[in-house]
Amino acid sequence: MSKLRETAALFLGAIPVFLGYETWKGDEKFYSNILMPAIHNCFSPETAHNLAIKLLSLGLVPKGKNEQYDKLSCKVFGQTFSNPLGIAAGFDKHAEAIDGLNKLGFGFVEVGSITPLPQEGNAKPRVFRLPEDKVVINRYGFNSCGHDAAAARLDKLTKECNINRCKTLFNTVSGIGTIVLGVNLGKNKESTDFTKDYTDGVTKLGKYADYIVINVSSPNTPGLRSLQGRQNLQDLCTNVVTVKEGLPNKPSILVKIAPDLTEDDKQDIAYALLQSKVDGLIVSNTTVARPSTLVNSHKSERGGLSGKPLCEIIINSLSFLFPGKLPIIGVGGIWNGKDAYDKIKAGASLIQIYTSLIYEGPPLVGKIKRELNQLLEKDGFTNVAEAVGADH
Numbered sequence: 001m002s003k004l005r006e007t008a009a010l011f012l013g014a015i016p017v018f019l020g021y022e023t024w025k026g027d028e029k030f031y032s033n034i035l036m037p038a039i040h041n042c043f044s045p046e047t048a049h050n051l052a053i054k055l056l057s058l059g060l061v062p063k064g065k066n067e068q069y070d071k072l073s074c075k076v077f078g079q080t081f082s083n084p085l086g087i088a089a090g091f092d093k094h095a096e097a098i099d100g101l102n103k104l105g106f107g108f109v110e111v112g113s114i115t116p117l118p119q120e121g122n123a124k125p126r127v128f129r130l131p132e133d134k135v136v137i138n139r140y141g142f143n144s145c146g147h148d149a150a151a152a153r154l155d156k157l158t159k160e161c162n163i164n165r166c167k168t169l170f171n172t173v174s175g176i177g178t179i180v181l182g183v184n185l186g187k188n189k190e191s192t193d194f195t196k197d198y199t200d201g202v203t204k205l206g207k208y209a210d211y212i213v214i215n216v217s218s219p220n221t222p223g224l225r226s227l228q229g230r231q232n233l234q235d236l237c238t239n240v241v242t243v244k245e246g247l248p249n250k251p252s253i254l255v256k257i258a259p260d261l262t263e264d265d266k267q268d269i270a271y272a273l274l275q276s277k278v279d280g281l282i283v284s285n286t287t288v289a290r291p292s293t294l295v296n297s298h299k300s301e302r303g304g305l306s307g308k309p310l311c312e313i314i315i316n317s318l319s320f321l322f323p324g325k326l327p328i329i330g331v332g333g334i335w336n337g338k339d340a341y342d343k344i345k346a347g348a349s350l351i352q353i354y355t356s357l358i359y360e361g362p363p364l365v366g367k368i369k370r371e372l373n374q375l376l377e378k379d380g381f382t383n384v385a386e387a388v389g390a391d392h
């Protein structure tokens with residue numbers, strides 16, 4: 001009997017050791033099938049997210065494989081990326097976890113959206129998981145620390161690095177390779193001068209950024225999406241480009257658009273962007289549409305929907321906008337190397353993820369890079385840049 005008890009105690013004692021080891025090792029299946037579902041059972045989406053940001057800000061990331069692939073290194077907007085996979089805006093809203101995200105193996109990190117003044121955002125709960133649908137619905141409403149707090153954080157990070165080595169955070173944050181930093185700008189809910197909200201952002205945060213994103217596509221700030229109209233967008237972008245020309249590092253200017261646009265809307269946007277001389281486009285933000293396939297009971301929650309259903313919508317938008325004259329970051333519903341590859345072949349020079357990371361956990365970064373590298377290899381591409389727009 002005591003032998004049985006000893007064996008049981010040994011077995012029970014081994015469980016936390018096994019779980020701890022698998023967590024540290026960053027096993028893909030362990031994360032997607034065991035750890036992430038367990039975390040989702042224990043914590044609300046917002047609490048789980050805050051916990052992830054805390055761990056990343058402390059540099060606590062799974063060991064993972066974090067392999068570098070020569071084929072994935074590329075040059076876009078005049079910047080060198082160690083790989084084309086970035087973390088999308090909304091994950092590190094307050095620029096707290098840049099180094100941790102870099103260590104996860106992302107080729108670039110986009111922080112924000114950051115508004116001029118701090119604001120709370122909408123009432124909680126404001127994020128919902130729909131696991132059966134591989135979807136998240138959020139209505140955060142630009143909860144933001146504001147420009148000053150973000151600038152202080154980026155300033156500290158820059159000083160902690162060897163700032164003499166380069167002009168921005170680029171190449172200085174981590175020891176594992178190069179990282180490109182994007183700063184995504186939003187407007188305050190109560191603001192009446194939207195142009196000033198964005199130009200102030202460029203003045204205050206532009207010097208830390210390799211690229212700046214004008215986010216005119218969040219569905220959770222009333223009136224924001226109307227800034228995608230031809231004249232509004234052209235005027236806004238022209239002002240932003242003028243302000244950035246005054247900065248010593250001259251970050252690239254990108255505009256992030258919604259997926260819910262008609263062909264006419266897209267034509268207007270393409271015209272406005274080319275006229276105002278911005279450097280690129282991010283396609284796309286979350287959608288207000290609710291696909292009929294959704295099954296989870298949260299499907300009618302208000303807000304922007306992200307995840308798997310976006311994948312096809314984005315491919316169609318990329319096909320419409322490509323071959324354009326501007327580089328595009330493709331984001332929406334990327335779950336594996338094939339999804340990433342399809343976006344690249346449809347015209348995206350770079351790609352980003354958010355929702356899939358919520359469900360699959362950090363090992364997904366290495367998995368997407370590995371699979372993308374294999375697909376490029378299989379089709380005989382020597383570099384990812386050769387595959388951009390290959391479907392056209």
Ligand SMILES: Cc1cc2nc3c(=O)[nH]c(=O)nc-3n(C[C@H](O)[C@H](O)[C@H](O)COP(=O)(O)O)c2cc1C
Pocket residue numbers: 088089090091093112113127136138140142184215218256284285286306307308310331332333334352353354355356
């Ligand atoms: C919880 C959440 C918050 C987000 N917040 C922002 C944001 O502040 N600014 C922004 O430009 N996009 C934001 N996004 C949109 C993402 O950057 C991305 O465009 C979208 O989720 C599609 O990618 P995905 O399907 O890989 O998640 C948010 C997305 C989610 C899920």
